[in-house]
Amino acid sequence: MKAVGIASVLALAAGMAQAEGSLALYNWGDYINPDVLTKFTEETGIAVTLDTYSSNEEMLAKIQAGATGYDIVFPSVHMNDIMIKLGLLEKTGINSHPDFKNINPAFLRAKEDPASEYCLPYAWGTVGIFYNEAVTGPITGWADFFAIPEKTGGKITLLDDMREVIAIGHIMNGTSVNSTDPAAVQAATDYVLAHKGAVSAFTYEVPPMLTSGDIAAGHFFVGGNVFFTETPNIKYVIPAEGGTMYQENICMLASAPNKENARKFMEFYLRPEIAALNVAQQFNGTPNTPANDLTPEAIKSNPNINVGADTMARLQIFEDIGAALKLYDRAWNTIRTAQ
Numbered sequence: 500m501k502a503v504g505i506a507s508v509l510a511l512a513a514g515m516a517q518a519e520g521s522l523a524l525y526n527w528g529d530y531i532n533p534d535v536l537t538k539f540t541e542e543t544g545i546a547v548t549l550d551t552y553s554s555n556e557e558m559l560a561k562i563q564a565g566a567t568g569y570d571i572v573f574p575s576v577h578m579n580d581i582m583i584k585l586g587l588l589e590k591t592g593i594n595s596h597p598d599f600k601n602i603n604p605a606f607l608r609a610k611e612d613p614a615s616e617y618c619l620p621y622a623w624g625t626v627g628i629f630y631n632e633a634v635t636g637p638i639t640g641w642a643d644f645f646a647i648p649e650k651t652g653g654k655i656t657l658l659d660d661m662r663e664v665i666a667i668g669h670i671m672n673g674t675s676v677n678s679t680d681p682a683a684v685q686a687a688t689d690y691v692l693a694h695k696g697a698v699s700a701f702t703y704e705v706p707p708m709l710t711s712g713d714i715a716a717g718h719f720f721v722g723g724n725v726f727f728t729e730t731p732n733i734k735y736v737i738p739a740e741g742g743t744m745y746q747e748n749i750c751m752l753a754s755a756p757n758k759e760n761a762r763k764f765m766e767f768y769l770r771p772e773i774a775a776l777n778v779a780q781q782f783n784g785t786p787n788t789p790a791n792d793l794t795p796e797a798i799k800s801n802p803n804i805n806v807g808a809d810t811m812a813r814l815q816i817f818e819d820i821g822a823a824l825k826l827y828d829r830a831w832n833t834i835r836t837a838q
Contacts, residue, residue, distance in 0.1 A: 502828035520761040525558060525569040526551055527747070530722065532780035545760050547616035553703050554660055562587055562752065569754040571764060576608045579618055580819040582750065583611040583652040583702050589751040591762060593619045606786035606817065608746060618788035619765050622777070625806065625814060626731040626743045627665060629709055629723055640738035641671060643717055645694045650685035653715025656708065659701040659833040663718070664691055664745060671794040675813045679823035688830040692837055694787050701835065709733055713779070720745065721803055724782040733802055741813040746786075780816045 522539075524531070528551035536547045550569070552558040555578040562572070563585075574582055582588045592616040593599060606620040607613055628644050629686050634653045638644060647653050666676040668687030678684060704707070705717035706726035710733075727733040749768060751761045767773055774785045775793035784804055785791060791799065800802055806814070819828070 501667050507570070511600045520757055520780045520796055521546045521548065521578060522571070522757055522764055523569045524549045524573075524664055524681075525561075525573050526571075526573045526762075526781075528574065529725065530608075530747070531779065534780070535768075535773060535777050537774070538773070539764060542720060542767070543760075543763060545573060545763065546643050553815060556661075562754075568756060569752055570662055570695060570761040572685060572750050572752060572755045573621055574618075574750060575817065576746050576748065577817040577819045579609045579750060580611040581749050583609075584819075585708040587753055588617050589753045589755060589758065590616050591618070591751050591765060593615060593762075593765050593769075596766055599768070601769055601771055601774075601787045603786050603788045606746060609748065610819070611668070618750040619768060621747045621749045621768070622781065622784040622785060623744060624721040624785040625737050625803065626658075626720055626745060626793045627717070627735060627737045627803070628716055629705055629719050629727070629733060629735050631709060631712070631732055632734050634715040638716070638736060640736070640740045642740070644738070645697050647715055648697045648699075651715060654699040654713065655697060656702050656705060656714055657790040659703055661827055664701070664834065665827060665830055666743050666817075667691060667718075668745075670738070670815070676743060677818045679820055679826070681826055684823075684826045684830055691834050695834065697838060722781055722783050724803075725780065737803060737810055737814070741815070742812040748815065 514714060522545050523531060524547060526549060536549065539545065541545055541639035554612050555575050558572060560576065602620055606623065607615055607769065609618065612618055628638065630638055635647050635651055644655060647655050665687050669676045669678060671685065671690050672680060672686050672689065674683040699714065705719040706723050708714045709717060710726065710730065722734060749765055751758060755761050771787055771789040771793055774787035774790035778790065778794045778798060782804060802810065
């Protein structure tokens with residue numbers, strides 16, 4: 500997803516004469532259209548608050564540290580699996596709702612929730628490269644990206660995300676982004692280390708840095724297109740060598756204080772017009788099949804958003820790798836601290 504921003508709180512209760520309780524969402528920054536929340540409040544009288552996070556790990560750490568009051572989170576599929584194993588999510592039975600027929604079965608990706616008894620598929624997209632073509636010229640993939648500083652003097656950034664960064668090494672080495680083979684993880688780490696000298700920072704602040712001209716290109720989520728609708732020189736490319744895709748799901752926390760309101764929101768989001776309203780502002784794909792017909796043509800026909808079969812074949816999605824995560828933690832520490 501995922502476009503990322505500064506954590507904020509959005510209160511939507513003003514003017515409600517008969518408020519029917521509240522609902523607290525904890526989502527990726529800039530990853531839901533405020534109009535969706537406004538409409539939900541107008542229809543139900545439920546006051547919605549929204550806090551935001553920048554990574555799955557940040558969200559999990561906060562929940563495990565005892566954060567209370569949140570009803571719904573939006574984890575990536577592999578984190579969805581981890582949270583079920585940890586007993587942090589509530590079984591909702593959302594798959595028994597009549598409108599669940601709108602969900603494309605291809606998006607039932609959670610291994611711990613194959614029938615969507617817990618969570619509702621929410622949105623998906625790709626992770627690639629945003630670049631200022633006026634500075635870099637056309638680029639097609641990772642090799643071009645890492646060559647930008649030497650060729651143009653422009654700065655580049657990678658996401659401050661362990662799995663996404665090490666995935667680049669895996670992709671360039673032809674190994675799985677979910678590999679648990681220590682040799683493959685080391686080789687992927689070595690690839691990143693060999694190119695770290697070209698990287699100015701690990702950050703999620705790609706949109707403002709590109710807009711200001713502080714960087715020439717950055718590793719980021721396709722949803723970042725929301726920030727560049729009026730800057731035609733800023734382009735997005737899914738790397739020719741391969742890339743990752745993401746999918747987030749709507750999940751109710753086991754500790755949710757407002758479970759009934761959380762169910763109402765999940766049911767609300769099953770409606771095609773609601774999913775389409777979100778997509779229209781978010782520039783992501785939707786698992787809601789009829790919603791695709793309601794999205795703006797510019798999004799519907801964008802090959803970077805609704806990707807073709809050839810592109811899909813070179814995308815990988817993260818899975819829960821269990822104890823092997825320690826390999827990645829050590830590798831990430833090496834990458835971040837290497838001079």
